[in-house]
Amino acid sequence: MSILFYIVAAVLVLAALNMVVQRTPVYSALSLIVVLCSLAVVYLLLGAEFMAVIQVIIYAGAIMVLFVFVIMLLNAQREEPSHRSRVSRWLGVPLIGAFTVEMLMVIWRQFPRGTTPPAAALDGSPQAIGHLLFRSYVLPFEVTSILILVAVLGAVVLAKKEF
Amino acid sequence: MNMVPLSHYLALSVILFVLGAAGFIFRRNIITVFMCIELMLNAVNLAFMAFSRFRGNLDGQIFVFFVIVVAAAEAAVGLAIIIALHRNRESLNIEDVDSMKM
Numbered sequence: 001m002s003i004l005f006y007i008v009a010a011v012l013v014l015a016a017l018n019m020v021v022q023r024t025p026v027y028s029a030l031s032l033i034v035v036l037c038s039l040a041v042v043y044l045l046l047g048a049e050f051m052a053v054i055q056v057i058i059y060a061g062a063i064m065v066l067f068v069f070v071i072m073l074l075n076a077q078r079e080e081p082s083h084r085s086r087v088s089r090w091l092g093v094p095l096i097g098a099f100t101v102e103m104l105m106v107i108w109r110q111f112p113r114g115t116t117p118p119a120a121a122l123d124g125s126p127q128a129i130g131h132l133l134f135r136s137y138v139l140p141f142e143v144t145s146i147l148i149l150v151a152v153l154g155a156v157v158l159a160k161k162e163f
Numbered sequence: 164m165n166m167v168p169l170s171h172y173l174a175l176s177v178i179l180f181v182l183g184a185a186g187f188i189f190r191r192n193i194i195t196v197f198m199c200i201e202l203m204l205n206a207v208n209l210a211f212m213a214f215s216r217f218r219g220n221l222d223g224q225i226f227v228f229f230v231i232v233v234a235a236a237e238a239a240v241g242l243a244i245i246i247a248l249h250r251n252r253e254s255l256n257i258e259d260v261d262s263m264k265m
Contacts, residue, residue, distance in 0.1 A: 002167045009175050016179050016202060020186035025194050032198050035179075039205055042175075045167075046216045051224050055208075058231055063201070063238045070242045071194055074249050079192045084258070089189065096185050103177045111170040122216050129224060137225050144232045151236035158243035161250075 005045055012038045025076040029068050036060040048124035172213035179206035193245050193255050197238070204234050 012035055019031035036059050043052035133141055183202035190196050208227045215223025245255075252259055 005167045005171070009171075012175065013178055013182075016182045019202065020182050020190070020199065025192055025198075028195050028198055032201065035202065036205065039209060042172075042209065043212055046172075046212050048212060048216070048224055051212065051227055054228065054231060058235060059201075059205075063235050066238060066242060067194065067198065070246065074194075074246065074255060076192060076194055076255055079190070079195070079256075082191060082258075092185075092189065096181060100177065100181045103181070104174055107170050107173045107177065111168065111173065113168060113170070122219060122221065124221075124224060128221055129228070132221055132225050133228070140229055144229060144236075147236050148232065151239050155239040155243040158240065159246045 001045075005042065008038050008041050008045075012042075023079045025071045025079075026068070029064060029071060032067075033060050033064050036064065046124075047122045050124055050126045050129050169213060169217045173210060176206045176210040176213070179203075179209065191257050193248070193257055193260070194242075196257065197241055197245070201234060201238070204230060 015031045015034040015038065019028045019035065022028045022031065037056060040052040040055040040060070043049075043055060180203050183199045183206060186199035186202070187196055190199065208230055211223045211227045211230070215221060215227075248260060249255060
């Protein structure tokens with residue numbers, strides 16, 4: 001069962017790498033959809049079935065569709081190589097590698113191998129999430145509904161042609 | 164049963180986050196930069212979910228729920244801004260977005 005996690009993790013890293021490296025925005029968007037669906041599989045492996053379905057429906061099914069719409073609407077073409085200096089690239093990539101190694105060492109030191117076996121199975125069903133969402137977290141829930149309303153109004157106003 | 168230790172989930176989250184940050188800094192197409200932001204948000208979501216599982220607490224998943232909702236609102240408004248920018252400058256290159264004037 002845990003071999004599936006490593007396979008999905010490899011797919012995740014390769015798709016994320018492809019997303020960052022591709023020059024055509026449509027290919028990046030498709031790679032990001034692969035990342036999102038693979039993350040939903042990882043959530044299922046963690047026992048969180050509600051969040052996995054939410055991830056596929058909302059993130060991969062609504063947000064990424066919006067991205068693809070905008071890419072097609074604006075007819076985003078291939079990105080040309082930069083005319084500016086390449087110093088940032090030659091200096092930046094090794095620094096990114098150093099940062100990654102440093103973060104992985106922090107994790108390794110904090111959670112050494114084998115100290116944290118998973119606890120009893122977590123109840124990730126909609127009933128359990130609903131109990132929390134509508135009792136303890138009902139205020140953030142209502143505030144996010146206002147946030148979405150404001151975002152809809154803002155998006156309509158910002159994308160209009162004329163006032 | 165699932166015998167993957169917590170550090171492996173966190174390592175995967177770190178790798179995704181660093182890839183997103185690298186793309187955010189180095190890419191010049193606005194929409195690709197925006198997608199790298201979404202990748203960073205998803206890396207953080209993965210860390211939240213892993214911690215929620217390993218502590219037996221469902222609050223981490225509630226936080227992921229709210230992160231997804233806020234990411235949706237941010238994507239809508241951000242893409243509307245990108246559309247308005249494209250209408251004014253006819254370019255999707257962040258090097259062309261260098262002044263506040265129209």
